[in-house]
Amino acid sequence: MRNIIYIFIAVVFLSCNREKPDFLGGSLNDQFGELLVLDSLTSSTSDFNFSIVSPRFFEAQWSKNLNWQLDVVGVQSGATKSFTGFSSKLDIDNTSWNGSANDFPSFLTESCVATLVLSDNINTITMSTVVSITELKPLQDNLMLVADFEEGMPVNTIKFVQQGESMTFNIESGQAANGTSYYAMGGIVNWDYYLGSIKVPVETEEYINVSPLLLYFNMALIGGVLGEVPANQFMKIYLREDDGERYSYEINPVNWDTWRLVSIPYSEFVLESDPANNTKDPGTINQIEIMSLSCPSGPGTIVGGGTACPENMGLQVKTDIDFIAFSTNESYQP
């Protein structure tokens, strides 16, 4: 019996094994160590050609794991691409770039400044480097570009402009969301919500087998500076199908003053006409209508009834658009 106990103790003593991590808890170095730059910020190459498939990333190394942020800003376009993470270095795994931007505007072939900020609550270190975009990224697969206004309006586009003041429904050049041109829509109509619209014909047979959940309507949209434009200006988008059904989506309000991507799955559009088959058929969309609207300031009778918005007196609606496109499976990446 005694021997059994001895053997038992020995077996238990010797057989136990545990998995040991390097250390318990967070690293003390990360928590208290001094922040030192071991390798400065560099890019994998000085020129980034996004038209070909090759690694494009940034590199840097420092002495402790912390939260970092890398922003790449186009000098000409103002486009921005941001990378964030928690680590002690930058490499291909955490800063691989395909040429896209966070949002519109998209990058041009331009110089970009990449800035890395490291902060551990005691010290903050900032490093920069410059890269040049020599070629833009190709458009996404399954992307149907409807209009980018670089070479004018799409063929057979129908424009309607309401009677009003300072009505602007034209292609303009300047700070566009993509390229150099965009379509301006705006003005002052003090007796009707409807300022104007464009109707663009499309052919979407290639989407015949695509689920409405996976078909995205993409468009760049910009409003105006708060106080200069009505606070309640909005846009409405109609998609018309071959069977006569009309599906709509309202972007309300348009209250931002930088280009922004609006990407809406077709499944979120709402039937606004009499139903035909009461089914969204992505392959049968034949027209896109984009309307610019705002609450009229009055005075006088408002078309369609409704109450005037006197606070909008003298404010000019601005709802400019650019880069209208359909994509499948995912939103467009500016």
Next chain:
Amino acid sequence: MLKKTALLFSVLLFSTAVYSQTFVESKPDVFKKLSISGSYRFFLQHRQFINPYINGLNSLDTNRLVKKSILIGDATQLPELTLYISANPGKNVSFGTDLTFWNQQTGQFDYFRGMNLGVNLYGSFKTPIGNYNIKTGGIHWLRLSRFTMKAAEGFNRYTLFDRNPWDPQYAKFSQRYSDYYARGSVQQDVRWGNKAFQGFALDGGELPYGLNFTFLYGKAESSGTQLNPIDNNTYQQSPQFLNTQFYSSLLPSYILGGRLIKALDKGDISFNTISGYAYLDSTGTDMNNYELHSLDYLYKSKNLVFVGELGLSKFNDLDYDIALATKFKTTKELTYLPLDVEYFYIGKNVYNNSSEILNTSIEDSQPTDPTQGGVLSQNGSAMMGVGSLANNRTGLSINTEFKIKKLKVNFGQTVSKELERITSKLTYGRKVNSLTFSEFYRWEYPSLVGPYSRISKVFRGIYETVELDNVRQGQIIEDKFFNSVELQAKYEYRFKKNNSYCFYLASFNSAQPKFSPFVVLNEEAYIRHYVHEFENYLSMNSRTILTTYLGVERVIGNYQTDINDLTFMPRFQTTLGLGLGVDYSLSKNTALYLRHRYFSFEDRNFVLDNNNGHETTLEIKVTF
């Protein structure tokens, strides 16, 4: 398989020899001698106003008490059931506590519990250099000397018609009245002449050189503590160890006192001291600090007794001041009538709320609420009974008594004067129907209330404040002199072979700006206060006593006191009390006490201060 396992287990359990081990923890040493005694007191009070009391004015309207009121429970001391639990775990240690329970029978089944005197612990030990007794906890009823710690006993001149909650019961039913006739006092409980104390008390006796001492550290009523209301439901969830969770302020408020007595052949001499500390505010910057040190002596010879006390007192930053009370007593063999003659001088800066000395001259910022440490007593220049002491006063008291067959008479007079002119107020305590009037403010102790804001309540009594018109150019222009005469007659007679008793108590008091050797009976006096009370206790048989009471009180002010705006005349008050009652012994240790009183108060010049009605109380008391 499961069945077989269960079967095997059952066989093992029930067929193998099983045994129980000893419990892990040790069994407590048990104690069997716990003694429990106590009393049950059912008290019902019914009050019916004919003309209800006006307790305040509301612009042009008057607030009156409701005409009819019924209370089950004595508002002055509620408990219905009081249990005294005590034990002697050893020959030299003991403890006791009281537990009280009551229910006001409102129909809501609310039962209350509490304590009256609290947890008391005792111990004693002997050493070669003396025997020592320790008391801790509280409340203990203790005394040192008249100037340091003691309650006034007076000359046992009071009425017995109104019963006290703590009045004991006797084997012989009429003993309460026979004791009063025989000794001039009923057997009082432990609190008579003593003061309430909590904390640590050490008595040492049989010390070398014939010395005895008492040492106190703790709290007197004047140094009570501010405590938070306790909800016993949430208390159970609190860690019981927290010593401070019930205190709303931890600032010290305590007394330190002691007495060292040297026994002599024919008396003794002792040195007494008391110091009191009490913070008045929550930041601990404002404090009352008083001290009183005294020497008291007692010398007895065959026909003569000398007793007195000389003290030195200080209050906060005021100067030291002297207190002196010196008395000699003679027997009738020496002076035909036994005499008790006392001279007293109590300086205006003498302060000690734990003593017999009433504070009438020092503003001590003490709260009036007794639950916040206030001591309920008359303030201002008080018109007091014979033999009472107050600061800022000097005077002479003479008492004597004699007996003619079954008639016993005692008589006393005090002539006193205020030393300095400090206040232009006078106060006097109402005597007839005083307990009934105090019940108009049942659960509180307000000051300066009533239709003319001049009535204040003390424990089981009220007093009235008088404003004097004796201030000219910011100065009080007149002294105050006080005269008080008390006369008591007690007569024993037989009715159907049972002893019955008849008592008469009269007091005549005056306060005036000039000296007078006797009570002033004219308008020279600011206030004239006359009281007559007759009581009769007729023993119908060994179990039944018929009680009757008649009280008449008159208070007359002169034109230097408050003048009514409507009548332009000073107070002229008449109080009448007519009482009838029965004491009936239901069985051994169980008795019923019924009292009915017609009460009436009228001030013909302050017309709002009028009320009358009937009050009936029923008390059933059981002691065990």
Next chain:
Amino acid sequence: MRLIGICFCVLIAINLEAQERVKKVEFYGIAKTNVLHQSYDVEGDTTNISKANYGHSLIDLGILLRPTTSTEVAVELRIRNELGGFWGSSVTYGIRRLTLKGVVNDAIRYKIGDLDLEMTPYTLYNSGYQDLVNEATVFQMAREIIDYEYYFTGNAWRQQGIQSDFGFELNNNTFKSLDVNVFSTRNRTPDFNSASPERLFTGGQLALNTTYGQLKFHSANLHDLKNTVNDIMLYQNSVNSLSARVQLPDIPKFTLDYEGGISKANYDDLVADEQITINDYYWNLGLSYASSDKLKIRINAINTGPQFRSPAAQTVRLGYSSSSNIFPTIGNDLSIRKMGLLDYLYNDVKYNRTFDDRLDLYNPAFSNVLPYGLATPNRKGFSLSLEEYKIEDKLELSSHVHVVSEIVGSGTTNLKSFFKATAKANYHYKKWSVNAGLTHESTTRDGDSFEAIDLSIMLFDFGLDFNISENIALLLGSKYHTANGNELVAIYDNYNNPLLFEPVSFNDNKQMLNSLGFMVEFNERSTLTASASTFSQVDERDYKLNQFQILYRLNF
């Protein structure tokens, strides 16, 4: 079947015969008066109240009710009134204990209600105080009050539930008997607002007594009950261990002790449908030598894994983060006053009355080597103890040395090294008694400046009693504590894993508590003690406390 029937009948017969209707009521308890008067001295402080005076008297009345010889109900009632509350204005009532005890067939004992439970230092154990080594008599008075109020009986936890124990005689030359002790207690009631489910603590031990020694199996399980609330997270922790105590046959003065076990903590997140399991093990091997009644030596080796979890054993008695209502702030800026030795003994700091699943906060200035006792995770090393050494029945010595290190580093790969030495001495001569104790701990770790640790702490206890007469004594006591250096204290996540580390430093901190007392013994269980104490703390904010206490305890 027939066998069961026969056994059942025999059982009933025995039971009926044993049931006498003996009604007995007995009393026990204590009565106590405790009065304290304290003052507070901080240089330049004009804001804080500097004095406090309070106290209470209480009676704890225990009633033992025995309706039969095999059943007993114990209830302890408390009646208490505060010093200064006249005419019943501060009266409180409470119940301290309610327990039913009984024996079935003189074989199976059971207890329901308030239980005191203890197993091994790794399974179910209430670790002792960290602010004492060998305390003076004058401080023991206050310590006994803490023990009594918080139900600290030795190293047992007061729990509420049900317990049963019984045993079997095995009628074998080698295996003498088997003792079984099982219990189940309620650790926590459900809280619907926070979705905290009902939590039970269940366990027991089996002890096999053999001619060679004792072999025991222990089990302690803290677990949530499902469906008592809308469950979000369920927790379960099991500790199972084996211990053995064997006397070496050829050298009977030597005894071998062993305990080893495993723990498994399970966190079941029902919303995210994730389960986290944390396992680890421990062992403790000891060899003791007892040459006679006068000398006992012991050597132990320990290895307690970094993820060993045992909630009922990994506890700290004192809630170091709590503060007292007495002088809670210091300085005109009303900073929180740092508590010290006097607060731990006399004031209303919080002691933990039960355990939970989180590792308690500890104070490295008082215990850093084994803050959770032997069950402290992430420790390996050995200890050497002179458990008892008597010289001429007058002098008793004991000493312990621990040399321990981490198994896995905390926040770094470098390991902390610990050293702890304790020495105690008690001396009695005629009317004099002296006792002293010293404990010293040091913690070190190499590395860069942000990870280097060097902490040194010391606690010294001294007591001197002089018996003036048979029942009167003068008492003197001192406690001195120092702490110097730095440490990085782990802050744990919800799974008791270190997450971050908080630096703490002690810049030559000192605390000194001195007390002079006078004690009168009325009988062997009733004493009156009056003591005057001074306390000083030298720290970032220095302060002093003075105290006068009267304590009268009367046992009956």
